[in-house]
Amino acid sequence: MSAVQDPIIPVIAGLIRSHPGTISLGQGVVFYGPPAAAREAIRDFFEKPENQKYGPAQGMPQLLELTERKLAAENGIHVGTARRVVVTAGANMAFLNALFAIADPGDEIILPLPYYFNQEMAVRMLSCTPVFVPTDGNNQLRTDLIRAAVTEKTRAVVTISPNNPSGAVFSEDALREVNALCRAHGIYHITDEAYEYFTYGGARHFSPASIQGSEPHTISLFSFSKAYGFASWRLGYMVIPEHLYEAVLKAQDTNLICAPSISQHAAIGALTVGSDYCREKLKIIGRVREIVLDELQSLADICRVPEAQGAFYLLLRVDTELDSMKVAQRLIQEHKVAVIPGTAFGLDEGCYLRVAYGALEPETAAEGTRRLVSGLRAITGA
Template identity: 60%
Template structure:
């Protein structure tokens, strides 16, 4: 555990508490809460005393059934005897389940940099080795580099689209190519789709598990945290090859016994509302996004910003010799605005910042990004 990086969110949270009035562009959450149907489903939970006892390890049947319907209609993924749905306590648990199920100590998992820090942490906790493959200058995947990194110890390639931390969305053609590489090398393709509804400028989301005959080696991860304002309820789900059901059942039973049943009832209500709930809130997120991107244009001579057509993140490369964590501390302490340092996402040889704007209202976004721009203009000459 000493080799695992400490989570950055609590560190930044402490700095924010020490500097009252700081506007956070740090943690990736949305500004809205769960839909009415999610809240309305809670009383149904209390009507049955059996709901206060342990339930099925992989999730209650009604929730898994509506998830299967959603996957079929929206993602083009059919649930067959060759695959299965497992309800998890959030997307992070789905990833941990997958890593523990498919690896032995010393195995390798390929992740693309910048990576999502909890993925790297989970790989390290499993006593495996994260193999880092750089994305290109616009944070898009490099399939040839991914394939070149595969060894006899490789167990999986991890992709995230829309991406955290960069906001990049990977084209269908690229994801198909990565999935084919995994099939060819007899390894798993783990694909995180937590931000599936957050795409802009007409960009489409693609689910690799919809590729015909990909069920035996494709693992898909989903979360309700973002789309349904559900972060603290800790509900997500995964689609897995049928042969992983037994090991994942063992893992989840040991760590969790079952996903929190009251949250599963709320999730059932949320999914009955459907993706239209998230889509209703997208115009506000888009308006905030426009404010952020317009303001960042003032930093063109000090920062490089790649296209970010998904999620609710921007990933800035700052043209300075300062270490990114030192820059983050100065921005919080002097300019009362918080972002995350790129080092926690595996960036090297440069100063990078991740901005998250999903939790902001327009007025707060304008003030927060204004502070950031002022700070960087003053600090970076």
């Protein structure tokens, strides 16, 4: 555990608490909560004694059924007999379950840079080795470099699209190529799709598990946290090959037994509303995104903002010799605006900052971005 990085969100949150009035462009959450149907679904929860007992490790039957329908209708993923769905306490637990099921100490997991810090932490916690593969200048996959990184110890390639922290949406062609590579090498493609609905402009989300023949080697991770405002309810799910089901349930039963029953009931209500709930909220997030991008244009001389058509993140590269953590600290202490340093995502060369805008109303986002712009100019001396 001493080799595992400290989770950055609590570190930044502590700095924010020490500087009241700070506007956070840090944590990746949405501004809205669950739909009314989710609240209605748990209205009588405490009246039924069976709700206070452990449930099935894989998830409640009704929720599994609704999830399988959603996967078929929206992702082109047909569960059938070759796959299983397991309900988890968020996509982070799903990722950890997957590692428990497929990897031994010393095995390698390929993580394109920038990685999502909790996944890199999980790899190290299981005494596996993260192998970092650069992306291109727009944070798109370099499939040639991924192919070159595969060794006899490789157990999986991880892709996150839409991406945290960059906001990039990987192309269908690139994801198909990674999936085919994994199939050819007898390794797994772990595809994190927590931000599946958050795309802008002409960008479209693609689920690799929809590829014909992908069933034996594709592990898909999903979350209710973003689309349905369920962050504190800790609920997600994973789609896995049938042959991993027993191993995943061992990990699930040991760590959790079952995902929280009250959260599963709420999710049943949310799925009856469906993704239209998120897509309506996305209109506001899209407006906030445009506000943030417009404000950042004035930093073009000292800051590069690669194209980001997904999630609710922008990954800035600032022209400075200063360390990104030091810049993040000074932005909070001196300018009362919070971002996440790129070092948390494996970006150790250059000063990268992740800006998150999903949690803010338009006016707050505009003020926070103005603080960021003036703060970066002051800190860099530009």
